[in-house]
Amino acid sequence: MIDQSINVIQVDNLVKRFGHFTAVDHITFDVKQGEIFGFLGANGAGKTTAMRMLCGLSKPTEGHGRVAGFDIDREVEKVKASIGYMSQKFSLYNDLKVWENIRLFAGIYGMRDKEIAQKTDALLQRLNFTSERNTLVKELPLGWKQKLAFSVSIFHQPKVVFLDEPTGGVDPVTRRQFWELIYEATSEGITVFVTTHYMDEAEYCNRVSIMVDGQIKALDTPGNLKRQFEADTMDSVFHRLARNATRSDN
Numbered sequence: 001m002i003d004q005s006i007n008v009i010q011v012d013n014l015v016k017r018f019g020h021f022t023a024v025d026h027i028t029f030d031v032k033q034g035e036i037f038g039f040l041g042a043n044g045a046g047k048t049t050a051m052r053m054l055c056g057l058s059k060p061t062e063g064h065g066r067v068a069g070f071d072i073d074r075e076v077e078k079v080k081a082s083i084g085y086m087s088q089k090f091s092l093y094n095d096l097k098v099w100e101n102i103r104l105f106a107g108i109y110g111m112r113d114k115e116i117a118q119k120t121d122a123l124l125q126r127l128n129f130t131s132e133r134n135t136l137v138k139e140l141p142l143g144w145k146q147k148l149a150f151s152v153s154i155f156h157q158p159k160v161v162f163l164d165e166p167t168g169g170v171d172p173v174t175r176r177q178f179w180e181l182i183y184e185a186t187s188e189g190i191t192v193f194v195t196t197h198y199m200d201e202a203e204y205c206n207r208v209s210i211m212v213d214g215q216i217k218a219l220d221t222p223g224n225l226k227r228q229f230e231a232d233t234m235d236s237v238f239h240r241l242a243r244n245a246t247r248s249d250n
């Protein structure tokens with residue numbers, strides 16, 4: 001359930017410049033506890049750069065942000081300890097077994113061995129992965145890897161999880177299964193911040209922001225955005241906003 005009174009993410013005029021280039025240009029928004037917040041934008045819009053600042057991986061040039069109650073500039077370690085992160089490029093170790101990946105990441109987040117062992121059994125059952133416990137991650141199909149990577153990213157029960165294009169390259173049925181896991185996480189009170197290029201996934205979010213050339217050009221529920229732009233689908237809303245982007249080929 002979404003708790004409107006608690007902002008898990010609060011961003012105020014956040015800016016990131018690389019030399020003279022402004023990758024993220026004064027973005028302001030907040031995300032409520034338990035919300036699924038879709039962070040959309042064309043290639044190069046600035047999504048990953050913004051997300052890296054929110055995760056404490058990159059210092060803002062200007063502006064302020066708080067994640068899980070901590071300042072993203074001055075309390076970086078506390079931010080990192082309160083979040084989960086899953087990126088398309090880096091998530092699991094291919095040369096480790098399924099259970100070894102779970103133990104490794106849970107250990108990094110400070111969980112105790114006994115708790116890890118108990119929760120590992122429960123997780124493998126939940127994912128129908130029990131027979132894959134000793135399989136090397138590189139041998140799993142991509143969709144399975146993604147489900148496992150997501151489950152690992154929330155294994156330590158973070159306040160918020162950041163997902164950077166978590167379902168890239170898999171079929172709609174597998175993506176739908178992945179979203180079932182996202183809904184389950186929110187029912188446990190975890191807030192989800194997700195970037196995606198798939199507009200059917202944008203429809204699954206509680207609210208969506210659309211970034212164009214470093215700026216947030218629209219932010220609302222999918223239903224309200226469709227009404228505002230007199231569009232039938234989020235795909236059409238997205239293309240109306242993104243077609244004037246100078247940084248991408250949309």
Ligand SMILES: Nc1ncnc2c1ncn2[C@@H]1O[C@H](COP(=O)(O)OP(=O)(O)OP(=O)(O)O)[C@@H](O)[C@H]1O
Pocket residue numbers: 018021023041042043044045046047048049050247
């Ligand atoms: N370290 C860097 N130095 C210089 N420019 C950068 C750096 N990181 C990103 N950029 C530029 O900032 C802009 C935003 O990039 P970013 O990766 O945040 O976009 P994105 O919205 O995540 O795109 P994609 O969907 O392709 O991942 C791009 O023009 C990119 O080239």
